[in-house]
Amino acid sequence: MLKKGAALLSGAAAGVLNGFFGAGGGLVAVPALEKGGLSVKEAHATALALTACLSVVSVLFYLGGGRFSLGEAAGFLPGGILGAATGALLFRRLPARLLRRAMGVFMIWFALRTLLR
Amino acid sequence: MSDFLAAFFSGAAGAMGLGGGTVLILYLTACAGYSQPAAQGVNLLFFLACSAVSLFLHGRGGYIRWKSAALCILAGLPAVWIGYQLSVLLGPERLRDGFAIFLLLLGLQQLFGRAGNER
Numbered sequence: 001m002l003k004k005g006a007a008l009l010s011g012a013a014a015g016v017l018n019g020f021f022g023a024g025g026g027l028v029a030v031p032a033l034e035k036g037g038l039s040v041k042e043a044h045a046t047a048l049a050l051t052a053c054l055s056v057v058s059v060l061f062y063l064g065g066g067r068f069s070l071g072e073a074a075g076f077l078p079g080g081i082l083g084a085a086t087g088a089l090l091f092r093r094l095p096a097r098l099l100r101r102a103m104g105v106f107m108i109w110f111a112l113r114t115l116l117r
Numbered sequence: 118m119s120d121f122l123a124a125f126f127s128g129a130a131g132a133m134g135l136g137g138g139t140v141l142i143l144y145l146t147a148c149a150g151y152s153q154p155a156a157q158g159v160n161l162l163f164f165l166a167c168s169a170v171s172l173f174l175h176g177r178g179g180y181i182r183w184k185s186a187a188l189c190i191l192a193g194l195p196a197v198w199i200g201y202q203l204s205v206l207l208g209p210e211r212l213r214d215g216f217a218i219f220l221l222l223l224g225l226q227q228l229f230g231r232a233g234n235e236r
Binding site: 004007008009010011012013014015017020021023024025027036038041044045046048049050051052053054055057059062063065067068070072075076077078080081082083084086087088090094096100101103104106107108109110111112113114115 | 120121122123124125126127128129130131132133134135136137138139141142143147151154155156157158159160161162163164165166167168169170171172174175176178180181182183185186188189190191192193194195196197198199200201202203204205213214215216217218219220221223224225226227228229
């Protein structure tokens with residue numbers, strides 16, 4: 001099991017990111033859980049449980065603060081669920097390293113485009 | 118149609134551990150005219166729906182370490198409030214810049230770092 005201090009610290013960092021950016025909690029939690037001795041699969045699954053719980057609270061804050069409405073999100077759910085199922089099925093058959101690199105380039109390009117606009 | 122495709126690719130990228138949440142937020146702010154806070158809110162709900170299936174499957178497989186998760190959640194829940202309040206204080210424009218910096222770091226990590234399953 002993950003050491004108490006490390007768990008509390010990574011949970012807090014994941015919580016701040018989740019509330020602040022509405023994403024990214026898992027990025028902190030997965031490596032921390034792996035360092036704590038969990039296998040890759042256990043770390044991902046445990047981080048997913050953590051971020052799901054955090055996201056429930058974040059959604060309530062965002063809805064309560066009038067930042068978005070349920071109607072705005074509803075149209076994206078069918079495509080997202082279908083995509084998630086497809087991604088889970090294709091996960092082992094696609095070149096993971098190449099996909100990560102391509103995603104990295106995509107992210108950097110969009111980040112620079114936003115910062116330099 | 119473009120909304121559906123963006124959601125599809127975000128869901129697929131998320132399921133493959135590639136940062137699907139960032140794809141949807143980028144699409145919503147850059148192409149669909151959403152403000153940064155609204156895009157983040159939509160993404161949170163989107164993530165919850167997409168992760169429900171994965172969570173069910175992982176739970177059945179016994180991969181979730183609930184004791185570790187509980188400790189993280191204990192510290193994470195009040196921290197969500199802090200993060201949310203900081204985002205409100207920052208305002209939409211600076212929040213968007215902050216997200217871009219976060220994205221830049223994430224992109225560099227994706228490009229040059231190694232995932233756990235690549236070791």
